[in-house]
Amino acid sequence: MVEEVSLPVLGSGDVTGPESARRMLERTGCAGLMIGRAALGNPWIFGQVKAYLNGGEVRPPKLVEIQAAMARHLFLLTDHYGEEPARRIFKGWAGRYLKGLPSAKSCREAIHRSGSLEEIRTVLIDYFEQRSGLDRWTGPSGGLS
Numbered sequence: 703m704v705e706e707v708s709l710p711v712l713g714s715g716d717v718t719g720p721e722s723a724r725r726m727l728e729r730t731g732c733a734g735l736m737i738g739r740a741a742l743g744n745p746w747i748f749g750q751v752k753a754y755l756n757g758g759e760v761r762p763p764k765l766v767e768i769q770a771a772m773a774r775h776l777f778l779l780t781d782h783y784g785e786e787p788a789r790r791i792f793k794g795w796a797g798r799y800l801k802g803l804p805s806a807k808s809c810r811e812a813i814h815r816s817g818s819l820e821e822i823r824t825v826l827i828d829y830f831e832q833r834s835g836l837d838r839w840t841g842p843s844g845g846l847s
């Protein structure tokens with residue numbers, strides 16, 4: 703099908719990690735990929751796919767990188783929407799970033815219960831500080847899906 707058109711065709715839909723990205727490229731011969739849902743809360747997926755396709759090491763994000771991404775996301779939401787909308791919107795994002803992280807359930811629940819941005823920041827700082835010794839975790843990229 704890709705050969706039938708002269709324009710570059712992009713593959714899209716259900717790419718969830720490095721292996722499914724490779725499958726999509728191999729099976730369809732597409733010129734590039736779009737990744738949507740799997741990047742929500744996992745922006746590292748793009749670097750992981752690129753590394754995998756280039757034969758490099760697929761590195762899971764460090765906890766400190768996840769913490770930094772969450773803090774920046776919260777800052778940008780606050781800057782754009784204001785404090786109260788940001789607090790509400792961030793609850794959904796927090797669940798995505800924390801998915802699969804060690805003992806994240808209580809952190810997610812505390813964020814859901816939180817009544818202020820300050821409370822969310824404190825919950826996150828405590829969560830990541832308590833796990834600062836865990837340099838790596840086997841999350842979304844660990845399974846290479």
Ligand SMILES: Cc1cc2nc3c(=O)[nH]c(=O)nc-3n(C[C@H](O)[C@H](O)[C@H](O)COP(=O)(O)O)c2cc1C
Nearest residue numbers: 713714715716717718735736737738739740741742
């Ligand atoms: C949050 C989000 C934002 C998206 N933004 C765009 C966009 O700006 N332009 C576009 O062509 N597709 C956009 N898409 C579509 C994705 O690139 C992709 O084609 C679609 O989500 C199906 O793939 P998925 O299974 O990886 O989600 C977006 C998808 C999501 C989930």
